[in-house]
Amino acid sequence: MRIKFNGEEQDVESRRLGDIIEELKGPYRQGCAVAVVSEKAERELKNEFEVKLEQGYARIKITGGEEAVSPALALFLSEYKRFNGGIIAWKTENVTAIGPIQTDLSVDRNEHTYKKWDVFLGFGGFDPGMCYLMISKQEHTAAYGTAEDAVIGRLTRGRSIITRLDEGERIEEIHPIVTKAERVGFVTTDLNTRIEPGQEIFTFAKIKLFREAPMSSEHFFSLTYRGVIHVDDFANTYVASESLKGLSLPPENLAYRSKYCLTARNSGTERGKIFLYKDNRLPNPAHNVFGVVVQGGDLFEYSHQDDTILIETEPKWMMVVGKTQKEAEDFFAAENIEQVREGNCDDDAIVVDQKPELTMEIIDRGTVRTMGVEAEDVYEVELFYDKAPRTVWYFKKLTGLINRPIGHLKVHFVVPGMIVLFEGSAEEAGTLVPENLPKDMVERGVLGVTNMSRSNRGLMGVRLDDSDRYGPTGESFDGANLALAFSPHTLERLSRLKEGDVIYVKERE
Numbered sequence: 001m002r003i004k005f006n007g008e009e010q011d012v013e014s015r016r017l018g019d020i021i022e023e024l025k026g027p028y029r030q031g032c033a034v035a036v037v038s039e040k041a042e043r044e045l046k047n048e049f050e051v052k053l054e055q056g057y058a059r060i061k062i063t064g065g066e067e068a069v070s071p072a073l074a075l076f077l078s079e080y081k082r083f084n085g086g087i088i089a090w091k092t093e094n095v096t097a098i099g100p101i102q103t104d105l106s107v108d109r110n111e112h113t114y115k116k117w118d119v120f121l122g123f124g125g126f127d128p129g130m131c132y133l134m135i136s137k138q139e140h141t142a143a144y145g146t147a148e149d150a151v152i153g154r155l156t157r158g159r160s161i162i163t164r165l166d167e168g169e170r171i172e173e174i175h176p177i178v179t180k181a182e183r184v185g186f187v188t189t190d191l192n193t194r195i196e197p198g199q200e201i202f203t204f205a206k207i208k209l210f211r212e213a214p215m216s217s218e219h220f221f222s223l224t225y226r227g228v229i230h231v232d233d234f235a236n237t238y239v240a241s242e243s244l245k246g247l248s249l250p251p252e253n254l255a256y257r258s259k260y261c262l263t264a265r266n267s268g269t270e271r272g273k274i275f276l277y278k279d280n281r282l283p284n285p286a287h288n289v290f291g292v293v294v295q296g297g298d299l300f301e302y303s304h305q306d307d308t309i310l311i312e313t314e315p316k317w318m319m320v321v322g323k324t325q326k327e328a329e330d331f332f333a334a335e336n337i338e339q340v341r342e343g344n345c346d347d348d349a350i351v352v353d354q355k356p357e358l359t360m361e362i363i364d365r366g367t368v369r370t371m372g373v374e375a376e377d378v379y380e381v382e383l384f385y386d387k388a389p390r391t392v393w394y395f396k397k398l399t400g401l402i403n404r405p406i407g408h409l410k411v412h413f414v415v416p417g418m419i420v421l422f423e424g425s426a427e428e429a430g431t432l433v434p435e436n437l438p439k440d441m442v443e444r445g446v447l448g449v450t451n452m453s454r455s456n457r458g459l460m461g462v463r464l465d466d467s468d469r470y471g472p473t474g475e476s477f478d479g480a481n482l483a484l485a486f487s488p489h490t491l492e493r494l495s496r497l498k499e500g501d502v503i504y505v506k507e508r509e
Contacts (some may be wrong), residue, residue: 004200007295008113018191021324032228032310035202035298036193037185048177049080053285056256058158063151070149072121076133079103083133086171089124096162097122097132098171104128108147115139119157120151133174135162187302191346196319197364204310205296207262213253213290214360216264219244219316220290221359222403225275231307237279239300240294246393247272247402252288256449257281260293260300262413268363276300294336318359318368322405322506325349337368345370352406352504358475371503379494380487380508381447388436391449392482395460397503398425409460411501419474420497422460424449429458438477441468445491448472449482462486464495 002011005024014020017036028034051058062073069077082101089097090144101446105121105128114120114136122144124130134144144150155162195201205427209217218344223229223244233240249266257263257277267286276293276385283289291313293300299309318334320328326347332339343349349372362368383392397409409422434451442448447462450473461473461480471480486494487508497503 001197003195003197006202006204015194016191017188017193017195017201020195020201021191026201026203027310027312029228029310031189031308032203033187033189033299033307034193034305035185035187035200035296035302036195037200037202037298037302038196038198044291048156049153049174050177051094051171052173052175053158053165054172055161055164056158057258058162059158061147062153062154070147070152072146072150073152075103075105076121076152076377080174080176080463083171084173086133088165088167088169088171091165091167094136094138094142095122096135096137098134099132100124100130102129103131105131105146105150107145109140109143109145110147111143112148112150113139113141113156114127114151117155118151119153119155120144120146122146124266137163142321145354157275160501173501176460183300185302187304187307189301200298201356202296202298205299206294206296206314207291208311208314209291209360210253210289211360211364213264213288214358215249216252216266216288216290217360218358219247219249219264219272219403220262220274221313223318224311224313225317225405227311229274229311231303231305231309232306233273234303237281238275238277239303240276241274242270244402245270245273246398249288250266251285253290253426254283254285254287255289256283257287257289257395258292260297261289262291263287263289279465315359315363318362319354319404320351320368320370321354323351325351325370328354328370331366337362338367340367340369342369342371344374346372348375349373350375350378350406350504352408376493378504378506379490381484382487382508383484384436384482388483390432390435390438391451394428394432394449394458396482398428398458398460399503401507406504406506408504409504411499411503412459412496414498417472418496419472420462420464420494421473422462424458426456426458432457432483434478436482438471438480438482442464442471442477442482443485445486445488445494446472446480446482447484450475450479451481462494464491473505 012020014023047062049060055189086099116139118136120134122134126145231239232242251266258280263275265271266288328351351370352373353371355369395401401407412423413421432451444463444465448471450456450459459473463472473480
């Protein structure tokens with residue numbers, strides 16, 4: 001039978017979803033949602049058109065009837081694409097004119113009255129070869145060379161955008177509003193789902209990220225470094241991921257939020273939250289537009305809370321922290337990026353830092369420096385996600401583990417044989433409520449964070465010996481939250497640390 005698989009027509013023998021994926025060797029990951037869409041036949045309802053501009057979108061509602069279509073409306077319905085790429089040729093207080101195009105419409109030199117936001121065809125110099133798509137910005141009477149029935153519709157959305165346009169600004173595209181006739185779709189993780197002829201299947205979504213939003217793109221990369229995005233919130237107009245909610249971002253690329261675009265919230269209580277839109281939305285200064293879904297948008301169209309979606313990004317994430325120097329070299333060679341090794345330059349040294357950090361900046365520069373250390377200098381830790389979620393978040397944010405595979409800690413003070421204290425942030429720990437407090441004993445190798453109940457809130461520390469009296473930061477048991485444990489084989493090296501030393505940490509696999 002014939003189906004459409006990730007955007008391509010395919011003939012398959014199988015009828016079961018899992019068998020089809022295997023037969024076509026399509027990208028898929030166990031547990032991820034797959035979109036199945038039926039009867040996705042498009043139908044142009046040529047009674048409403050969208051005008052795409054750099055500043056956003058406007059919308060024209062056609063007012064002419066189907067039984068008596070005027071010559072002007074008939075020309076527009078058949079030739080609207082000729083206005084694509086056109087410019088704002090001229091503007092007055094009464095009208096904004098887009099074009100021109102050449103036509104064979106009849107000339108009428110009489111004056112006619114145009115209502116505010118009427119959209120009509122008019123001539124320049126009474127010449128049909130200079131025909132403009134005109135938008136009336138206020139009620140007025142004038143002669144534009146066309147008959148009274150040259151009014152084709154009304155501007156219903158984007159009026160403020162049209163008003164602000166200047167001469168010379170370009171119209172990117174004019175197209176009919178397209179509906180999906182009898183469109184039925186859903187997402188599923190059930191590989192036993194039976195597929196019918198003509199259905200479409202999407203196993204992954206491809207997302208193009210914008211260079212105009214380098215920080216937000218990097219934020220998204222760190223959210224989806226495992227190649228998936230988790231749906232934490234959804235509504236009629238968007239789906240969202242909250243995994244990095246709370247991280248700050250600068251304002252960048254504050255553009256129109258078109259369908260299937262992605263934004264990162266840059267302020268407010270939801271800063272750091274990622275949104276993907278299922279419908280067009282106006283620009284918002286709190287949202288950075290950083291990417292767009294170019295394939296597999298149906299996965300987001302039909303997804304619900306707790307769905308996981310497999311994704312592919314363009315470009316790839318240029319993060320090599322956690323790889324060996326040789327692995328980093330091979331990765332960048334494939335991307336035509338020059339690598340400069342620093343620190344420990346051995347092939348098997350572990351990369352713990354890179355400059356530049358941002359993917360878009362690396363692509364622009366075409367070169368990157370990678371800092372390596374011996375593998376044993378990277379400490380493995382087991383994070384207590386279930387028992388201390390807020391404290392783990394604090395630790396990952398302070399060390400950099402929130403957005404890269406390896407973080408770092410700077411030694412603040414050492415009590416030989418007892419405690420190693422690491423620098424923290426009192427400001428970030430201002431709302432760090434007590435959680436996962438010690439009970440009878442704190443074992444050596446356990447790291448804790450002083451919670452908000454103490455003046456030294458935010459200070460991090462690890463015990464080098466067992467204690468039934470004091471926590472990892474030297475506080476009593478009610479003053480420190482237990483966040484993680486170092487691997488036992490690293491404890492001897494922890495005991496050799498001194499003030500000012502920097503150590504590198506990664507999650508235990």
